[in-house]
Amino acid sequence: xxxxRRFLLRGMFHGSATAMMVPFLDCFLDSKGKALAATGQKVPxxxxxxxxxxGLTKQLWVPKTAGQNYETTVQLKPLEAYKAKLNVFSGLxxxxxxxxxxxxxSGVAAAATGISPTKQGQFDSKxxxxxxxxxISRGARYKSVAAxxxxxxxxxxxxxxxxxxxxxxxxxxGLYTRLFGPGFQDPNAPNWKPDPSxxxxxxxxxxxxxxxxxxxxxxxxxxxxxxxxxxxxxxxVELQMATQLQRPELTAKVAIPSAPEHDLVVNNALPNxxxxxxxxxxxxxxxxxxxxxxxFNLSISEPGSQIFIPGDSLGYHQSTHEEPIxxxxxxxxxxxxxxxxxxxxxxxMLKELDRVQEGDGTLLDHSLVFAYTDQSFAKIHAVDGxxxxxxxxxxxxxxxxxxxxxxxxxxxxxxLTAMKAMGVSVDSWGANSMETKSPxxxxxx
Amino acid sequence: xxxxxxxxxxxVVACGAWVGAAALEASGSQVVGxxxxxxxEYRNSIADILGKQxxxxxxxxxxxxxxxxxxxxxxxxxxxxAGFESYxxxxxxxxxxxxxxxxxxxxxxxxxxxDKAPDDACASQVLSHYGLQLFRRPLTAEELRSRVxxxxxxxxxxxxxxxxxxxxxxxLLQSPEFLFRKxxxxxxxxKSGYVLDTYSRATRLSYLxxxxxxxxxxxxxxxxxxxxxxxxxxxxxxxxxxxxRLEEGMRAFFTDMLMLETFANVxxxxxxxxxxxxxxxxxxxxxxxxxxxxxxxxxxxxxxxxMVTRKTQINRALASIYGVPFSFxxxxxxxxxxxxxxxxxxxxxxxxxxxxxxxxxxxxxxxGVAMNEIxxxxxxxxxxxxxxxxxxxxxxxxxxTVRERLMAHAADKTCSSCHNAVDPIGLSLEGFDTIGGRRDxxxxxxIDVSATLAGKSFHGAEGLGKFLYSSPKFPSCVARxxxxxxxxxxxxxxxxxAFKGGLDAFQKSGxxxxxxxxxxxxxxxxxxxxxxxxxxxxx
Numbered sequence: 001x002x003x004x005r006r007f008l009l010r011g012m013f014h015g016s017a018t019a020m021m022v023p024f025l026d027c028f029l030d031s032k033g034k035a036l037a038a039t040g041q042k043v044p045x046x047x048x049x050x051x052x053x054x055g056l057t058k059q060l061w062v063p064k065t066a067g068q069n070y071e072t073t074v075q076l077k078p079l080e081a082y083k084a085k086l087n088v089f090s091g092l093x094x095x096x097x098x099x100x101x102x103x104x105x106s107g108v109a110a111a112a113t114g115i116s117p118t119k120q121g122q123f124d125s126k127x128x129x130x131x132x133x134x135x136i137s138r139g140a141r142y143k144s145v146a147a148x149x150x151x152x153x154x155x156x157x158x159x160x161x162x163x164x165x166x167x168x169x170x171x172x173x174g175l176y177t178r179l180f181g182p183g184f185q186d187p188n189a190p191n192w193k194p195d196p197s198x199x200x201x202x203x204x205x206x207x208x209x210x211x212x213x214x215x216x217x218x219x220x221x222x223x224x225x226x227x228x229x230x231x232x233x234x235x236x237v238e239l240q241m242a243t244q245l246q247r248p249e250l251t252a253k254v255a256i257p258s259a260p261e262h263d264l265v266v267n268n269a270l271p272n273x274x275x276x277x278x279x280x281x282x283x284x285x286x287x288x289x290x291x292x293x294x295x296f297n298l299s300i301s302e303p304g305s306q307i308f309i310p311g312d313s314l315g316y317h318q319s320t321h322e323e324p325i326x327x328x329x330x331x332x333x334x335x336x337x338x339x340x341x342x343x344x345x346x347x348x349m350l351k352e353l354d355r356v357q358e359g360d361g362t363l364l365d366h367s368l369v370f371a372y373t374d375q376s377f378a379k380i381h382a383v384d385g386x387x388x389x390x391x392x393x394x395x396x397x398x399x400x401x402x403x404x405x406x407x408x409x410x411x412x413x414x415x416l417t418a419m420k421a422m423g424v425s426v427d428s429w430g431a432n433s434m435e436t437k438s439p440x441x442x443x444x445x
Numbered sequence: 446x447x448x449x450x451x452x453x454x455x456x457v458v459a460c461g462a463w464v465g466a467a468a469l470e471a472s473g474s475q476v477v478g479x480x481x482x483x484x485x486e487y488r489n490s491i492a493d494i495l496g497k498q499x500x501x502x503x504x505x506x507x508x509x510x511x512x513x514x515x516x517x518x519x520x521x522x523x524x525x526x527a528g529f530e531s532y533x534x535x536x537x538x539x540x541x542x543x544x545x546x547x548x549x550x551x552x553x554x555x556x557x558x559x560d561k562a563p564d565d566a567c568a569s570q571v572l573s574h575y576g577l578q579l580f581r582r583p584l585t586a587e588e589l590r591s592r593v594x595x596x597x598x599x600x601x602x603x604x605x606x607x608x609x610x611x612x613x614x615x616x617l618l619q620s621p622e623f624l625f626r627k628x629x630x631x632x633x634x635x636k637s638g639y640v641l642d643t644y645s646r647a648t649r650l651s652y653l654x655x656x657x658x659x660x661x662x663x664x665x666x667x668x669x670x671x672x673x674x675x676x677x678x679x680x681x682x683x684x685x686x687x688x689x690r691l692e693e694g695m696r697a698f699f700t701d702m703l704m705l706e707t708f709a710n711v712x713x714x715x716x717x718x719x720x721x722x723x724x725x726x727x728x729x730x731x732x733x734x735x736x737x738x739x740x741x742x743x744x745x746x747x748x749x750x751x752m753v754t755r756k757t758q759i760n761r762a763l764a765s766i767y768g769v770p771f772s773f774x775x776x777x778x779x780x781x782x783x784x785x786x787x788x789x790x791x792x793x794x795x796x797x798x799x800x801x802x803x804x805x806x807x808x809x810x811x812x813g814v815a816m817n818e819i820x821x822x823x824x825x826x827x828x829x830x831x832x833x834x835x836x837x838x839x840x841x842x843x844x845x846t847v848r849e850r851l852m853a854h855a856a857d858k859t860c861s862s863c864h865n866a867v868d869p870i871g872l873s874l875e876g877f878d879t880i881g882g883r884r885d886x887x888x889x890x891x892i893d894v895s896a897t898l899a900g901k902s903f904h905g906a907e908g909l910g911k912f913l914y915s916s917p918k919f920p921s922c923v924a925r926x927x928x929x930x931x932x933x934x935x936x937x938x939x940x941x942x943a944f945k946g947g948l949d950a951f952q953k954s955g956x957x958x959x960x961x962x963x964x965x966x967x968x969x970x971x972x973x974x975x976x977x978x979x980x981x982x983x984x
Contacts, residue, residue: 101830103827103830121509146527151710152710153709154507154710160525163509163518163521163522163523164522164523164525166526166527167504167506167507167525183534200599200612201537203598203599204533204537204612204615204616204619205533207595207616208616208620210591211588211622214587214588215622217476218474218475218476219476220475220476220477221977222521223478223479223977225523226479227621229523229524230523230524230529230621230624230625231621232526233523233524233525233526234529236529237526237530237533240526240530265723267712268710269712269715269804306710306712308714308804308805310715310716311716312714312804312805313803313804314806315803315804318803380830381830382830
């Protein structure tokens with residue numbers, strides 16, 4: 001099925017096209033131009049993650065100088081417009097402790113949890129987005145939302161730990177439906193009132209939750225933990241419902257997009273991913289702006305990215321292993337091309353966040369975006385020097401424009417810095433050799 | 446406590462189901478398994494209990510592959526908040542449909558005193574009936590009481606009996622007792638250990654054989670305890686296996702064993718392969734299932750034939766890739782390739798060839814790794830972290846075919862131990878491109894499809910097929926996977942002794958699938974249960 005993106009956009013954002021052109025959500029501004037919600041509440045700080053597979057090419061992305069005013073490198077070029085709101089981290093170490101180097105996984109887990117994983121494909125704790133969500137999401141409709149731009153339902157790196165991966169939405173239509181489909185109440189509605197059907201559903205959940213005691217009986221330890229997770233999930237949906245009975249504090253005067261009539265093609269072909277990422281990012285941004293959620297996770301591929309450029313018979317991941325290093329250039333040229341695409345896709349997400357005006361700045365100013373990957377040099381499954389980029393100013397708690405050139409300290413310092421910037425009260429982050437109490441204080445305002 | 450339960454039940458539920466409920470409360474019973482329903486199991490269960498007319502729309506949390514089977518992950522995965530949210534919405538939607546005017550006549554067996562008011566007796570009858578079916582065991586008194594009470598409150602506040610019933614039904618549909626299959630073990634009569642209780646036996650059998658919830662007759666056999674006797678068990682097994690629904694059960698098994706869900710994340714490069722369009726993956730998957738089930742169940746054939754047969758089932762789209770005319774009116778038609786085709790059973794079906802290839806290029810290694818794991822239960826360890834694969838990719842150099850390039854790469858000692866086991870399989874399949882089309886040349890060079898494995902030399906896919914046909918590892922692997930699938934276990938951790946009953950029957954019958962299935966499930970050990978570690982501590 002061939003779909004015209006312009007057609008879809010027209011359908012999808014019918015009625016809000018104008019609002020998207022002019023700075024929108026300006027209704028939050030009080031007379032002094034401060035970031036205030038209509039009710040006088042402060043705009044919350046939001047958290048995003050952006051996952052891209054297979055890393056970058058060291059020679060092409062690491063800036064030559066540390067600190068501010070570094071010269072933009074070839075692979076960071078797509079992010080130039082956001083340089084003042086971006087920090088890049090190079091040269092950080094990922095010790096494995098006694099665990100193996102799990103290919104395409106140890107780096108992911110180290111960045112997202114500060115813990116060297118003990119199992120392939122599993123995190124040993126909640127991932128950073130969930131740790132942040134535990135603290136900042138109270139009051140939003142969804143604790144967090146995840147989306148996978150290549151359409152793979154397994155492509156989510158948002159986890160409650162172990163095997164409890166939070167499933168992603170796998171298409172723009174799916175994401176739209178979750179956020180703005182049935183159950184969504186437009187915070188703009190002039191006669192907003194609590195939806196009585198929510199209270200009915202609360203009674204239903206309360207009966208389900210009342211079975212807990214019996215359901216937990218006679219279980220072995222691991223099944224008990226799984227059953228407990230089930231009831232935790234029930235509890236979370238109950239909280240979600242309680243939240244929906246309150247009018248959102250952010251009463252945005254933004255028209256909510258109408259539903260798309262068709263979905264886009266979602267697969268690993270790069271041209272399709274380049275269409276999906278801006279759409280998913282835009283839906284995520286509107287969801288953040290209207291407080292449907294405060295945590296949005298977007299992945300463009302799995303670790304060991306299966307993305308391919310039509311005409312390249314190998315694709316991204318296989319190229320990282322099989323493409324010879326060009327003896328003159330000193331790197332793998334086709335891989336380098338894929339790397340740049342990752343950064344262009346990241347820029348597309350930042351663009352959607354930065355175009356939303358709210359209060360005294362943009363949504364990006366009031367967010368952090370934690371962008372990370374699985375390998376520093378995918379060809380040999382290396383993880384030391386893993387590229388991590390953190391965009392956004394966290395409502396003024398984060399400074400921007402830095403290149404932090406690692407001094408061989410651990411990658412977990414980025415996570416701790418992000419947690420601090422998000423206002424989470426933690427003294428240390430990570431575990432074992434990666435446990436750290438040292439955020440990058442020069443970045444924290 | 447036990448007396449109280451029985452009394453309560455007897456007074457609230459006017460049905461004879463209390464025996465089972467009381468048994469659940471019997472001392473010494475332990476939950477030994479908790480398996481999250483798969484999407485298919487959920488859909489089939491709802492269709493059987495409430496009718497195929499009920500629409501189910503929503504997303505299901507994906508499984509993960511453990512030891513070659515996603516079934517194993519159902520025993521370790523839980524339900525996340527996003528997953529529960531989806532189940533909760535589906536529950537409400539299904540319940541709403543069930544009590545709607547369109548369906549209530551069919552589904553609601555009693556007539557309330559008034560449509561506009563609560564009626565505890567009718568609500569109780571309906572909820573205990575569907576409770577038994579959804580939970581695959583009778584509701585306890587408390588489970589029923591809280592639901593009848595909810596239905597009453599809601600009927601009163603809305604002035605609608607059926608609205609009340611809807612919410613009562615919705616609580617059943619999102620309960621962990623429905624969403625998970627709880628396997629409950631009780632001490633064996635001879636005190637030798639633990640065995641599954643009778644409802645858990647019914648459930649395990651039904652999901653294995655029909656991929657759905659136990660039907661009324663099976664539940665009755667569980668309730669009476671008949672299923673616990675060898676004769677009663679055999680009677681039910683024979684009945685379930687004589688039904689055409691056995692195909693549904695085996696379809697689910699082969700989908701899992703043959704990793705057909707891999708297609709969900711396989712993209713082909715349309716600039717090289719314009720014939721590969723959207724519906725092709727689904728068609729290729731269907732071909733494999735149809736031809737496998739035809740051989741295994743309809744023809745009652747030797748399962749080893751799957752490696753060598755030239756018979757298959759195709760539709761128009763597949764015919765174009767196979768390069769054969771399609772001159773039938775129906776959507777699907779049986780097809781037999783000629784001897785010159787080089788095709789050999791499952792090995793050369795589009796599904797297997799395309800799933801384990803790159804977007805624009807075949808991969809002997811991927812194919813070899815997959816065939817070893819799927820057909821021989823021999824998983825390949827991950828390669829070392831710092832392997833240099835450059836040789837494999839250098840198509841501009843002197844090595845034109847992937848064979849030459851792989852050989853150069855596998856000359857490295859650390860690589861060769863695995864590649865020697867993997868590459869011969871993949872290289873013999875090189876006569877087929879990344880979407881399964883026939884080819885003789887790669888980059889202008891003739892492709893050499895000869896291979897040597899375990900000291901035996903063979904040629905092409907047909908040679909590989911014959912090699913696998915005569916390998917005892919293939920039938921043993923099928924038995925191992927089926928046993929692990931039935932029990933939600935990691936197939937790599939299962940002892941050979943565990944599925945010996947099935948494997949013996951399989952061999953004795955000349956490798957008929959039915960013999961394997963029956964041998965497994967009627968093995969006296971099949972319902973033995975071991976308590977999870979730390980059980981005592983968890984109490």
